[in-house]
Every structure is written in C-alpha cells, then in structure tokens.
Amino acid sequence: MGRVLVTEEQGAPGGPTALRIMLGAHLRRMREEAGISRGDAGWAIRGSESKISRLELGKVGFKPRDVDDLLTLYRMNDAEERERLLDLAQEANNPGWWQRYDDVTPNWFHAYLGLEVAADMIRTFESQFIPGLLQTAGYARAVMQLGHSEAPLPPAEIEQLVALRIERQAVLNRALRPLRFWAVLDEAVLRRGVGEPGVLREQLEHLLEVSRRPNVTLQIIPFGKGLYAATGGAFSILRFAETDLPDVVYIEHLTSAVYLDKREDLDKYVVTMDALSIAAGTPRETEALLKEIIKTTE
Numbered sequence: 001m002g003r004v005l006v007t008e009e010q011g012a013p014g015g016p017t018a019l020r021i022m023l024g025a026h027l028r029r030m031r032e033e034a035g036i037s038r039g040d041a042g043w044a045i046r047g048s049e050s051k052i053s054r055l056e057l058g059k060v061g062f063k064p065r066d067v068d069d070l071l072t073l074y075r076m077n078d079a080e081e082r083e084r085l086l087d088l089a090q091e092a093n094n095p096g097w098w099q100r101y102d103d104v105t106p107n108w109f110h111a112y113l114g115l116e117v118a119a120d121m122i123r124t125f126e127s128q129f130i131p132g133l134l135q136t137a138g139y140a141r142a143v144m145q146l147g148h149s150e151a152p153l154p155p156a157e158i159e160q161l162v163a164l165r166i167e168r169q170a171v172l173n174r175a176l177r178p179l180r181f182w183a184v185l186d187e188a189v190l191r192r193g194v195g196e197p198g199v200l201r202e203q204l205e206h207l208l209e210v211s212r213r214p215n216v217t218l219q220i221i222p223f224g225k226g227l228y229a230a231t232g233g234a235f236s237i238l239r240f241a242e243t244d245l246p247d248v249v250y251i252e253h254l255t256s257a258v259y260l261d262k263r264e265d266l267d268k269y270v271v272t273m274d275a276l277s278i279a280a281g282t283p284r285e286t287e288a289l290l291k292e293i294i295k296t297t298e
Contacts (some may be wrong), residue, residue, distance in 0.1 A: 017091035017114025018245060021058035023085065025244040028056040028094075029066070030074040044073045050294055062089040101164045104157050108257045112250055115238055121180040123273050124236040128192075131183050131204060133172060134210055139203040140165045142195025168280060171202050172215065177241070182217040184276045190220065190293050201297040208290045211283065219280035220289050229275040 010184045031041055031052075038049040038056075045051070067089040076082050098105075098113040105113075115121070124131050130139060139160045144153065153161075169177040190207075194200055208265040211218035221228055236250045249260040249269045260266065281289060 002071045017111050018118030023088050024056040024058040034074045045069050059091045104160045119238045120240040121243040123182045125184045125230050127186040133169050136203050136206045137162050138199045177282040178215045178276050180215045184219045187222050204294045220286045221280045225279050228279045229272045
C-alpha cells in the first residue's frame with residue numbers, strides 16, 4: 001500500500017478489511033507464481049490492470065465470478081482449496097458489524113475499524129485524548145461534543161457514536177486471542193478537564209482498573225521528563241498475526257486518515273514508539289501517578 005490517504009471524497013471500501021487484504025495477497029502470489037501479468041489477469045475478468053491492482057491490495061470487494069475466473073487462470077486445480085477461497089471471497093464481501101454506524105461515521109474511518117478488529121496488537125501514543133479503546137461512555141460523550149459548538153450534534157447521533165466506541169472495546173475482552181493494547185500517554189491527557197464534573201475522575205478510575213489486565217499496558221510520560229519524541233502528534237501501530245497482513249501505522253487527521261506500511265516508515269514509527277516507552281514511567285510508576293491524580297479530582 002505504501003502511503004495511502006483515505007479522504008471523505010475517496011471513501012473506503014466496505015466489508016471486512018483484513019479478509020480482503022489477505023485474499024488479495026493470496027491471489028497476487030498465485031498470479032506471480034503462474035507467471036501472469038496484471039494486464040492479462042485483468043483481461044480474464046473483463047477488467048483492467050488497475051482493477052487487478054486494487055483487488056490484490058484489498059481496496060475493493062470481490063465478485064465470486066471474478067475470483068473463480070482468476071483461480072482458473074492461475075490453474076487452481078485443488079477443488080477443496082478453490083472452494084475455500086471462494087468462500088473467503090464471499091465472506092470478505094459481508095458487511096462488518098460497524099457498518100450499522102455508517103450514517104454517523106466518515107468513510108475514511110471504516111477501513112481502520114476493520115483493521116482494529118483483525119489486529120493482534122496495537123501500540124498507540126496520545127497527547128490529547130484517552131485512547132478510544134480505553135474511554136468510558138461519559139468521557140466519550142464529552143469528546144464527541146467537542147468541535148461542534150456552533151452546530152451541536154443531535155443527542156441521538158452522539159449516543160450512536162458513543163455506542164460504537166464502547167462496542168469497539170470488545171476486542172480487549174474477546175475469549176479467543178484478546179487484543180494486546182499498549183498505550184503511552186502524555187500526563188496532560190490525564191489532567192485535562194472534560195465534560196461535566198466527575199467525568200474525568202470516572203475515566204481515571206477506569207484507566208486504573210483496565211491497566212491491570214494482562215493484555216493491556218499503560219504508560220504515562222510525566223511532565224518531569226520534559227520534551228520527548230513524537231512531536232508530530234498521536235499515532236498507532238497495528239500488528240497482525242496473519243502473515244498476509246503487513247504492520248500498519250495509522251495517523252488520524254481532522255477530515256482524513258493516513259495508513260503507512262512501507263518498511264522504512266514503519267521502522268521510523270517503531271523506533272519513535274520505543275523511545276516514548278523508554279521516556280514514560282513503568283506500569284507501576286504509571287499506577288502510582290494515576291492514583292495521585294485521582295486524589296486531586298476529589
């Protein structure tokens with residue numbers, strides 16, 4: 001993918017993102033092993049070279065007829081494997097659970113939701129907000145209202161957005177391979193008031209509780225550390241168990257998002273994240289700091 005900017009105008013393809021990427025990568029390997037060009041593959045499915053490129057990158061949905069024709073072109077003679085790939089193509093076209101929130105979320109965010117569900121581990125840095133996967137409903141509700149002072153969001157829309165944020169957190173509690181989540185936060189995130197009285201305290205107490213889970217690591221960079229790396233702002237690194245899914249850096253902007261998976265980009269962000277983790281306090285020091293800040297909110 002390299003550097004991919006997903007904007008409101010471009011939109012984002014529907015369906016489980018991870019499955020599309022995995023199937024696309026599998027089809028690309030089969031095409032290369034068969035010695036067939038993208039142009040010839042596009043001709044076989046009544047399309048173009050660019051269509052094959054989009055399919056192989058998982059950017060568009062799969063028509064079963066196209067997949068069937070490509071498997072024939074790539075000389076897939078194993079009936080069982082062929083059926084498995086066709087089933088995967090069908091499953092990749094099914095809408096994800098998050099698509100019922102399409103009317104209140106921007107298109108560019110849908111791809112991230114699909115990757116978040118598929119991720120095995122997410123490392124994130126935040127300098128302004130509590131990460132969405134660790135937010136309480138009250139905190140999330142207050143955040144949703146920011147930036148809409150001139151034209152407030154309807155209460156029903158806010159509640160939908162809050163429901164989406166809470167439902168996303170199921171990845172931390174799933175029975176099979178719960179997401180490993182490692183968050184590094186600037187101390188300012190914990191001290192910045194938000195919403196009605198009591199919202200911040202409830203959020204901090206929730207952070208204290210969730211940070212004790214075996215699959216969650218929370219670190220705080222205290223004010224005393226001075227300046228640190230990551231002056232560019234918040235970012236997340238998503239890692240997947242499936243070998244067909246490359247690690248991805250996700251950077252969210254006001255009206256768009258950037259996804260990076262080039263090795264040189266990934267390496268820079270991993271080095272930065274490692275530096276942030278070193279600058280931050282240990283989980284034990286973080287717990288002590290959280291308890292200290294909670295006392296100040298009484």
